[in-house]
Amino acid sequence: MKNIINVGFIGNPNCGKTTLFNAYTGANLKVANWPGVTVEKKEGQTTYEGDVYKLIDLPGIYSLSSYTMEETVSRQCIMSDEVDVIVDVADASCLERNLYLTLQLIELGKPVILALNMMDIVEERGMEIDLHRLPEMLGIPVIPVSARKKTGLSILMHAVAHHKTNLHQSPLIHHHPGMQSSHIHNHHNEYAMVYEDYIEDKIDGIINKLNEKYKELPNKRWHAIKFLEKDTTVTEHYPLEIDDIIDKSYEKNIINQKYNFIEEIVSETLVNKSEKAASTDKIDRYLTSRFLGLPIFLVIMAFVFFLTFTIGDWLKGYFEIGLENFSAFAAEGLSAIHTNQMLSSLVLDGIIAGVGGILTFLPNIFILFLALAILEDSGYMARVAFVMDDIMGHLGLSGRAFLPLLLGFGCTVPALMASRALEHPKDRFKTIMVTPFMSCSARLPIYVLFSSMFFGKNAMLVCYSLYLLGIIVAIATAYILSKIDGTKAEHALLIELPEYKSPNTHTIAIYVWEKVKDYLGKAGTVIFIASVIMWVLLNFGPAGYVTDISQSFGSLIGKVIAPLFRPAGLGYWQIVVALIAGIAAKEVVVSSCSVLFGIQNITSASGMDSMVDTLGSLGFGAANGLALMVFCLLYVPCTASIATMQRELGSAKKTFGIILYQLAVAWIMSVIVYHIGLLF
Amino acid sequence: MTLKQGKNNQTYQVLSIDIEVKLERRLEALGLTQGTHITILNNDKKGSLTAKFRGTRFALGKRIADHIEVKEVSLS
Structure with a gap:
């Protein structure tokens, strides 16, 4: 068995x-x-x-x-x-x-x-x-x-x-020079951790009482120690009259005696106590220094995004060529076997355009996560919490809360989960509320596409400023929240600073591979399904299969909502449909656009040109493009993040409130940006 | 004096910790109790500081550092 x-x-x-x-x-x-x-x-x-x-x-x-x-x-x-x-x-x-x-x-x-x-x-x-x-x-x-x-x-x-079944421990051999217990039993033969006699006397006293009242209770010694520490979970569960034995909590004495014993262990078993820790101290002198700490952090982050955009874009070029070839090949193949027009439209305009467009962003995503993995594995993250603590303090949060925000640049879902490390529910709520404003990697394709479409050589600058805007909105939100709840900050930073180590290739490979797999998985599931649904909505209308998408269901839905987005310069039914679809996952905004505007290789230069032409004929220019990016930055990240928020907060009301807030902020900010943009 | 008033690279001994019970317990669990030796590594900033105790480096917020009474220890 x-x-x-x-x-x-x-x-x-x-x-x-x-x-x-x-x-x-x-x-x-x-x-x-x-x-x-x-x-x-x-x-x-x-x-x-x-x-x-x-x-x-x-x-x-x-x-x-x-x-x-x-x-x-x-x-x-x-x-x-x-x-x-x-x-x-x-x-x-x-x-x-x-x-x-x-x-x-x-x-x-x-x-x-x-x-x-x-x-x-x-x-x-x-x-x-x-x-x-x-x-x-x-x-x-x-x-x-x-x-x-x-x-x-x-x-x-x-x-x-x-x-596994051996409750009996190995023989204990203690020396304890000058500390031999004068206690009734010599506990040193029985237990690793033996307290001073006055504590042991009390433990024995409580065990006697426990024996009378709770005969079946296993491990009475542990329970007795918990009574001495006044551990409420134990004292409430097993009420016991022991006022004659203990007059106060002995927790401190117990902790101190444990640490004394540890000192004894360490002095007996550890040879050549390390002196090499000095290198970590040397690095910390710069990375955590008063004046250099923050600039160094900002430079590191700027470098991370610089790599993401430049090297990522360079590699992306090759992916686009591959996609173009594949799409042409598929089109040829489909017509060679005389596939009917509807099916080949589904494959070419729906699936290949939607999913393929997303896949070309893989290099950008890969580099961003590679950089984050190296930062996380080196031990630098805990220092960031220290460097940011003073600034976060002004926002009513501890430096520790900065880590979820930083992880939010990668993906909102694990970032929301990382907020669990915060002790106070209020801090957690605040962090969960502002984390989605940190621009996650799924929003990257939208910026890359629209900024290079409308801003040419200033594209990278526009991308940077979107990241910055996300951070500013997050900070402003946290600041307002801390003014509203007004309570004096309870938080206090307390975080271990691990030794630095050179990043481990295997660890980083796992980390990055998991993220890439997630991304591919998303392209194969959520984005695939969204592309198919989008295609159906755009090719079928009340009159059945339609070739003119302005007669489709998608167009009808979009036209109802579009007026709401007119003040933000987004009052186009195609854009509205793309934004709604984007709630499934932010990348879907890009894949939907390619389906909506019927452009198969939307991320390539020729695809972008024809998209700009199409949009231009609708009166959609640079200001509209900027407003669109701002809206995408700030509105609900994705269904997965909503589900995570709900699970972490355990309150549908709070989750719903946060969603409304995100939509409101996104709308207001995009209106502002649109009108400022029109001035130029 | 409080830990926050301490100097870099100087070792102190904790005299008392006067902070809400929850946080005090947390510090105790990390081994920072009365009598513990703690070495300040970086106390240049206005707010938090870094220090080493029981063989590990920690970042401690200002509120914690303000509420730990210490005295200097001369290491012979």
Whole structure:
């Protein structure tokens, strides 16, 4: 019979749990070098010696007391029956911090295995860890691994297999010179973490009371410690009269004594404490410096977008040639086999024009995500939170809230999810509200297309200013919100600054590949379907199949709404239809335009010229184009982001409110921009 | 003196943390308690600062740094 053993991967933020999880399950979950990348638990499977192991990757936590949403998720999961064996992943290059959680996990009484990750970095820094002494002091198996280099993986699984039911710990060997317990039992033989006698006396007292009242309660020692810490979840669940034993919360004493023990462990097991950390300090002197920090950040971001536009556009040229050839080839093929006119119109004007047009933007998207991946993997992101903290403070947000905004340049959906790392619900709401204004990669095709159509050599400048406008609207919104709620800022920045590391090729390859796959997937699903629907709406009308699209359903719908958009210079039924379709995904605006105006290779120079001609004959000029881009920048990003917002906020009312706000802002701003544009 | 008043590259010992319980707990969980040694890395800005304690670098907001009482430690 096959058993399923549930293994929970837990550890401090940024210690490599996800990398380890990916190594076992072959999954391609995103990893990066800043704390709080994983915000949801993820599950995967692996088999070892005929048993099935369900692996659970949890958001990183520093302790089992929970403060943020992600910490609550991890704590609840690890304490429930969902987890049979705990694999505590620790960053070996930062043992002192990581062992605190380890000691708490050991006290839980479930089988714990310590996976010492990043042993390669430890070696690199010339440190050594006494792997013989460490398990003696902790009483649990300690397995050195390197998730990045995939070493030690099978030994770790072996340890999990053999300790899954083994509640009894390995023998403990303590020395504790001069600290021998004068307590009734010598707990040093039983527990890794032994407190000073006055605490142990109280623990014993509470255990006695628990024995009387809650005989069936497992692991009474852990519960007793929670009583001493005045942990409300435990004290409320198991009311107990213990006023004669404790007069106050002993939480501080317990924490301090745990850290004292950790110091003892570190001093006994860590050889050649690292001096190499100095290089991170040296880099930080510039990147986090008072005067240089912000300019450096801005230069880096400008460079990222510069690469996205220049190199991306250069590569895009080749994609366009490929698409043109393919389209011509398909047209030839279809007429050679005498396909009927309706079907070949669907394929050429609907599918190839719509989906193909989107695919030509792949190089731009690829470069943007490559740059973001390198930034995230290097460890710079946490510094950005520090650099931006003062500015964000004026907006009533902590620097930490800047990270979701920055991720918003890539894709709004994960950016909205990253807001979970914020502690206060108010901060989360504000961040979720302003994140969609950060221009995501799906909006890029719209800018690239319309700015090069109407602004020629100033196209890149126009693109930059759209990004800037998005940021300004986001800042203004946050500022207004902080004035409205008026409460004094509760937030305070608190974020770990990881050591810098050279970006890992494999990590970055996974990250970028996932994004490219998403993009291709979107082109094959949402955009494909939207293109087909668009084609149907434009080729069928009340009179059936029509060749004149002004008689189609799409035209009828668009004409009803168009007057609403006239003040913004967007009162054309084709544009309105494209904007409505764009709610499915922003790229659809571009693919719809190509279907709407019947231009097969809309992104090529000749395609753009004929589009400009068509639009020009309608009276749609540069000012209208600019207003269109502004509207696309600010209105509802896509259905996926609406769904994510709804899930993160858990309130349809708030989600709906945000959507209305986005539409209103988009309309107002595009009206303003249109009228300013008309002046020139 | 408070941590915010501290100098770069100087190590201090925490005397007390006077901030709402929730945040104090969070700092404690990170190992910043009474008696902890903390080294300031960069306190040039008006607001937040970076510091190292228990072997890890952290960025601490001004509100936290203002509410931690410290005294200088001379490392022999």
